[in-house]
Amino acid sequence: MSVRKKAESEEQVLHRKLLKLWKRGQSRYCEVRGSEIHGRGVYATGFIPRETPIIEYFGEKIDKAESDRRSLLQQAKARRTGDAAVYIFTLSKRYDIDGNVPWNTARLINHSCNPNCEAWIVGRKIIIHALHDIQAGEELTFDYGFDVDCYEDHPCLCGAANCTGYIVSRQQWAELAQRLQQAVRKEG
Ligand SMILES: C[S@@+](CC[C@H](N)C(=O)[O-])C[C@H]1O[C@@H](n2cnc3c(N)ncnc32)[C@H](O)[C@@H]1O
Numbered sequence: 001m002s003v004r005k006k007a008e009s010e011e012q013v014l015h016r017k018l019l020k021l022w023k024r025g026q027s028r029y030c031e032v033r034g035s036e037i038h039g040r041g042v043y044a045t046g047f048i049p050r051e052t053p054i055i056e057y058f059g060e061k062i063d064k065a066e067s068d069r070r071s072l073l074q075q076a077k078a079r080r081t082g083d084a085a086v087y088i089f090t091l092s093k094r095y096d097i098d099g100n101v102p103w104n105t106a107r108l109i110n111h112s113c114n115p116n117c118e119a120w121i122v123g124r125k126i127i128i129h130a131l132h133d134i135q136a137g138e139e140l141t142f143d144y145g146f147d148v149d150c151y152e153d154h155p156c157l158c159g160a161a162n163c164t165g166y167i168v169s170r171q172q173w174a175e176l177a178q179r180l181q182q183a184v185r186k187e188g
């Protein structure tokens with residue numbers, strides 16, 4: 001006996017695809033809530049052991065030229081509106097991920113100078129992992145790794161005891177300290 005499959009309507013196909021994307025952006029380990037650091041943030045729903053893969057950071061795969069173009073646009077918009085700015089993530093030497101899509105829950109993870117998460121590239125995916133044990137209710141954070149050259153555009157409100165005052169890659173903290181000292185000397 002032959003069984004004929006009923007054709008899906010365009011809306012059903014779209015709905016199925018959106019549902020798939022939405023599911024990919026969810027994780028049982030975390031949920032979105034208002035953040036004391038900035039806007040919305042992502043919080044642990046329960047205890048998360050060290051090195052657990054928590055959630056995927058995903059979006060549109062773009063080449064470096066397109067990435068530069070979008071970064072400049074996002075930063076200009078942020079200066080104009082004060083809105084959250086940068087969603088571009090380095091994937092490889094040739095490609096970046098623009099995570100500015102509504103189903104990418106991980107885009108809402110804020111930066112901290114004392115982060116509890118880290119982004120690892122696993123195969124062709126960016127996966128947010130726990131840097132150490134995380135307790136239920138803790139806000140998930142990672143180091144955005146921003147360049148020190150544009151430190152003034154990104155003041156940090158993470159509230160960590162070791163907060164540098166700016167969202168700058170930990171590797172450039174020494175350089176940041178020098179620049180801040182120079183700025184104080186100029187003012188004085
Ligand atoms: C990708 S969004 C993160 C989600 C954001 N909280 C929201 O509600 O859209 C990145 C932006 O959040 C803000 N942000 C993240 N971490 C921050 C921090 N530690 N201090 C101040 N602003 C922060 C900055 O505006 C940054 O450009």
Ligand SMILES: [Zn+2]
Pocket residue numbers: 112113114156157158159160162163164165166
């Ligand atoms: Zn900070």
